[in-house]
Amino acid sequence: MKYDRTLLKTGLLLLVILLFMGCRRDNKEINFELSSSNQPIVTFKTGNNKEYHLMFDTGWTPPCLYEKGMEKVYSTHKRFKFIDNYLIKLVIEKKYPEMYRKEMDHREFFYGKNHYLPVNFRYFKTGKSIFTKKKFYYTPLQLSGYSQNSKDGVFGIDFLGEVRNITIDYNNGKIILNDDRLDTTYCDMYEMQVPYHYAISINIDGKEELAEIDTGCNAFIISQRFVDQNINIYSGEHNGKAREKDYLFNKIEICGISFENITGYLSTDPRNHTSEASIERTQEISLLGYSFFRDRVIQLDFENGEFCIK
Numbered sequence: 001m002k003y004d005r006t007l008l009k010t011g012l013l014l015l016v017i018l019l020f021m022g023c024r025r026d027n028k029e030i031n032f033e034l035s036s037s038n039q040p041i042v043t044f045k046t047g048n049n050k051e052y053h054l055m056f057d058t059g060w061t062p063p064c065l066y067e068k069g070m071e072k073v074y075s076t077h078k079r080f081k082f083i084d085n086y087l088i089k090l091v092i093e094k095k096y097p098e099m100y101r102k103e104m105d106h107r108e109f110f111y112g113k114n115h116y117l118p119v120n121f122r123y124f125k126t127g128k129s130i131f132t133k134k135k136f137y138y139t140p141l142q143l144s145g146y147s148q149n150s151k152d153g154v155f156g157i158d159f160l161g162e163v164r165n166i167t168i169d170y171n172n173g174k175i176i177l178n179d180d181r182l183d184t185t186y187c188d189m190y191e192m193q194v195p196y197h198y199a200i201s202i203n204i205d206g207k208e209e210l211a212e213i214d215t216g217c218n219a220f221i222i223s224q225r226f227v228d229q230n231i232n233i234y235s236g237e238h239n240g241k242a243r244e245k246d247y248l249f250n251k252i253e254i255c256g257i258s259f260e261n262i263t264g265y266l267s268t269d270p271r272n273h274t275s276e277a278s279i280e281r282t283q284e285i286s287l288l289g290y291s292f293f294r295d296r297v298i299q300l301d302f303e304n305g306e307f308c309i310k
Helices: 002-023 067-076 085-095 097-111 224-229 276-281
Strands: 028-031 040-046 051-056 116-126 129-138 153-155 165-169 174-177 186-191 198-204 207-213 245-254 257-264 286-288 297-301 306-309
Touching: 028 129, 051 067, 067 129, 186 297, 198 286
Parallel strands: 051 153, 207 286
Antiparallel strands: 028 174, 040 051, 040 116, 116 129, 165 174, 165 297, 186 198, 186 306, 198 207, 198 245, 245 257, 297 306
């Protein structure tokens, strides 16, 4: 009987261990390095052993390649030829007018007008993590400093697939998918109208503001609406250069953590690497970027609709 009890306890222990391992089985770690503009850059390899250096930007959809990335695609697939974006549009529009109309209507609604020419990849691999059947678009966006720092292209949350949460560890240069909950205070997180974009409520000197979580942003971008509503308080310090102003805030609270003496900028400030889509969004909503994430760990918890920073 004693032997049976020991066997039962051993069996239960093994079951618990297997269950725990099963819960952690879908955990993935992705290493990244910071660009010169403090944006996370991940190096991926594809089936043809080409390396692509892509920026992880939670404020961007869909996955896109810049011209440098597309040149790598065409150097491998000889049947393709890199041609002017207008000609691509013209050929597809004339040969497949109905397909073109539906595709462009869909793309403009979700992504804007500047994404063309989808390229399919069998898989992307980084370390031990593999992402299969990924579609990238070519975007002709040429932003000052932006495309150069993001190397071959950019990907957002949608690239990662269905995950419970995403932890971004700026101390150790790691993105962890399906991680454990962090031992800290969480706050509510809201999905925005644009799919896979998320925002939280923050407090700026006692005033509530909605801010998007944007790892592709290298600063704190304050919304035009917030500045307009508080113009008597935050007029901005002009540094003598056209359209460049520093907006100084005494205290900003995010999920119970206080950040003091923070400088913010408008998205139209030429010192920022901001896309046209982001400039449009920041008329109404602010962007949380590297100013707050530096030397910290953040987590977007989609399962519970919460965000944390520690």
